[in-house]
Structure formats: C-alpha cells, structure tokens
Amino acid sequence: MILESITHLSYLLAAALFVFSLRWLNRPDTARRGVLAGVVGMCAAIFGTIITPEIVNYHWIAIAAVAGILVGIPLSRVPLTAVPQRTAISHAFGGLAAGLVGTAKYIIWLDEGTLNGVRVAVISLEIILGYLTFTGSLMAAGKLQEVIPTRPITYPGQNVVNFILLGIAIAASVGLVMNPTAWQLFPVIIVLALIFGVMLIIPIGGADMPTVIALLNSYAGLAAVAMGFLLDNQLLITAGALDGASGFILAVIMCKAMNRSFTNVLFGAFGQAPKQSAVVAEAKPVKSAQAFEVADFLTHGSKVAIVPGYGMAVAQAQHRVREIYDQLTQRGIEVYFAIHPVAGRMPGHMNVLLAEAEIPYDSLVEMDDINPEMPQMDVCLVVGANDVVNPAARSVESSPIYGMPIIEADKAKLVVAIKRSMNTGFAGIDNALYTADNTLMVFGDAKKVLDEIASAMRESSH
C-alpha cells in the first residue's frame, strides 16, 4: 500500500516536472534548468516504476538499459548538422517502443483470456501509430542522411494506394475489436502499419522534412498517450500529450511558413512534375562577383543581413559565417541573421548551427522582424538559401511556392548570393533573385567562398 503511494507520488512529481521543464525551455536563459527538471522527472518516473511489486525480474531490464545507454551516448554527440537525422531516429525508437509494448500487452492478455473490445481498440490504435511512426521515421532519417534518395518518389495513384493500406489496417482492427481473440489479424495490422509508414514518407522531399519531422514527433506522442490508456497510467498520458501537442504546434508553424496545409504536405508531393511548363525563364544575364569584391561591399556598408539556408549546413559553413560576422562587427557594422522558419531540415535548425558557431542569439532575427528592415540593409548575403528568398512567392501566381512568406532579400540595396551553381533549388523553381539588377552571384562551395571573403577582409584591415 505504501509502496503504491510512493509510485503514485513519484508519477505526480514527474508529470509536474515535465510541465516545468517545457515552461523553462521558453527562454534561452532558463532553458538548461528545463533539461534538469526533465531529467529529475524521468528519474522519479523510473524509480516509481522499478519499485512496483509487479516487477519480478530486473535482469532483462538492466541489460536493455545498459545497451540503451551505450547507444544513446554516441547518438547525443552527432555533429549538429546531423541533428535532424538523430531526431528522426529517436522518433523511430519512440514509435517502436509503443508498438512493442502494445504487441506484448496483446499477447499477455490473449494468454490470460482477458481481452475485450475496448482493450483491443486501444491496442490497435497504439500499434498502428507506433509502427507507422517507426518505419516512417526511419525513412525520414534515411532521406536526411541521404542513404535514400531525397527527391520525392511518386507514382500514379499513390494516395489511393496509401489510403487503401490504412483502410485495410483499420478494417482489420475493427475485425479484431469485434472478435478480440482472432489473433491472426494482429500480425496483419502490424505489417500494414509498417508498410504504411514507409509509403507515407516516400513521396516527401527534403524541404518538407521540417513539417514531417514535427508530425512524426506528434505521432510518437500520441502513441505514448495510447500506451497510457492501455496501462492505466496517467503519467504516460500527460507526457505523451505534451509531446503530441509540441509536435502538432511545430508542424502548424512549419506549414504556415510554407503557406501550405497538412494534407498538401502529406499528399501533395512538392516539386512534382508538371509545374515548370509556364515560366521558362528568359535567359537573363547573371552578374557574378569575386570574393574580394564582396569583401569590399560588405565592409563598406553599415548594416548587413545574412540569410542562411540548408546549403550552409551541407557545406558546414557556419564557422566561416562566424568569421565574417566577427570581421564586420569589429568594424562597427551591424550584422543580422535573417532566419526563415523552414530554413534547414527541422524547426529551428539554423539557430542551433549558428549558436554552435558562437554567434550570439540576439543577432538572430525572425523573418517577420527582419523584413521591414530589409530596405535599410546595405548588403544582404544569402548563404545556401534558395526557395525562402525567392521573390516568385510574392509575384508569380503560377509558381508552386506562390503565397509562401519569404525573407525579402531582394529589397536590400545589394544582394550577394553564394551558390554552387545556377541549378534550381529543391522545389525546382527558377529564382528571379539571382538575375535581379541588384544581385551579385558568387559561384562555388559556400565554405570556400566564405573563407576567401573572410581572408580578403582580414587583409584589408591591415
């Protein structure tokens, strides 16, 4: 009895600490306290569980926990450019855990003969969510790591096939609810959920990853909620709901930042074939510049905006960006980083990379705050960003990104864009910014180009 109360108390404490954890994460100065609260909460929850009398054997738990620690530590030390992949993998693990617990619970209750319709309904929900999150997140991680082609893979009738797959899985679940001991249906549901997860991610391309990762985050949370119902555990419901809400909010923010809907992201494969026909851009001349010229322009302005994009992450160029930032601020030039919400491959990706390069976070400015300032910028330096600065989003109604809020780089007095080549960006759309009268292009690897600019600046300061 006392033991049971201790368990309940520690769960209560854990739930409260998790809420505080997220609350403290609101601001950078209290955020690390949030992590501490989360850790203490998790320890309380584990402690409360370990002491329950139902646990008769610690052997397996200990082995699994040690293995988890051994895998978890290296996973936490990946380079920050690989954080999206790591996040996807952890969603996969979350989904897997939920799926496995649901499966085990079915087996146990089947043995005991205590299955009923409600239990089976909850189990079905949990395993469908869990297993589809598992394979879906693995696919997302594969695409982010580029072991799987990042371009959307589409085929005719794709959505129909997906709906049929999910439909059969749900039908099988309903069948199982009607007849809980028809265990043959159980593996069918599992396999369908696993396949559905793969199929769901196949048509999704790199630029949509921020939304999809956020959605998978939400699914992993919901799977934990279902597990809470299954195991009669309010702590699981609370923590799962927090995670689900977080993923959902992030997904909504990402969708808004692309002016697209959930359904459009999930079922409308971006960059799909026939959009290009209309605007075959008249071959306007591109003005290109050398690194030393750019250094000159930058150092002669008084306000500079830098727009980082996924290209900066790919080239690992954030530390070179920092050098340029240093050179400019030493000369008393104001430098702002214009951050688009979907720049990169996950929500907030650019902020973390720039923070890693020790750029103070008060220089990072959100899109809505920087746009009104853009006309005052003497130079806007675009590093590996493309679609998020494409003025076609404002003006070309036939463009697939029409209506998407962008960073209005083109309004700056001078735009310098660093780009590997004139290839179109992810969305496969021409970018009029590159041919605008006030734009200079510097072709080459972002890291190398920035390096040259920085050294030209160093020389000019002597």
Place this chain on the structure above:
Amino acid sequence: MESMGNVDLDHLFAMLFVLMLSTFVGFQVIQNVSRLLHTPLMSLTNAISAIAIVGSIIIAGEQKDTLSTVLGSVAVFASVTNIVSGFLITDRMLKMFKQKEPKA
C-alpha cells in the same frame, strides 16, 4: 490493476480528462517557446515522451512469457536510448546559445 477490464466508463472518462487537460497545458506552454529553441524543444520533448520507459519496464519485468519479456526489453532499450541521447543533446545544444557579451 485490471485496466478497462469491464469497461469502467467513469475511469475511462477520468483518463480522457487527464488527456484533455494535459493537451491544453501542452499547447499553452509550447506556444511560448521561442522559435530560437525549436530544435532543442523537439529533442527535449523526445526525451520526455520516452516516458514509454514506464510501460516498457513493466512489460519486461513482470515476465509473463518469454516473447512479451523480449519485446518489453527491446522497448526498454529504445526508451533508454531516447532518454539518454535526448537529454544529453538538448543540454549540449542549449549550452551553445549565448547572448552578446556586454561591451566592456
């Protein structure tokens, strides 16, 4: 505890209540997270949702049969991995966020 044994409606609704309230709390708290910290937010909520460890430990530890014990143990492994890597990487990222040093 025989969860939902005889479809105890009161109990089910109590659980739904918890779900509803925590969802609202989640929305409120998370809406206020600075966009700056969205990546750490995701890794932190990742670690928190590894609360699935609780269910995994019960399944692995109650040893009803070999298959469920194995499944539970794999779930413990997956959850511990998320807990360890989630909290560690969140802290690692947060350590990097610094304000401008006040000009001396």
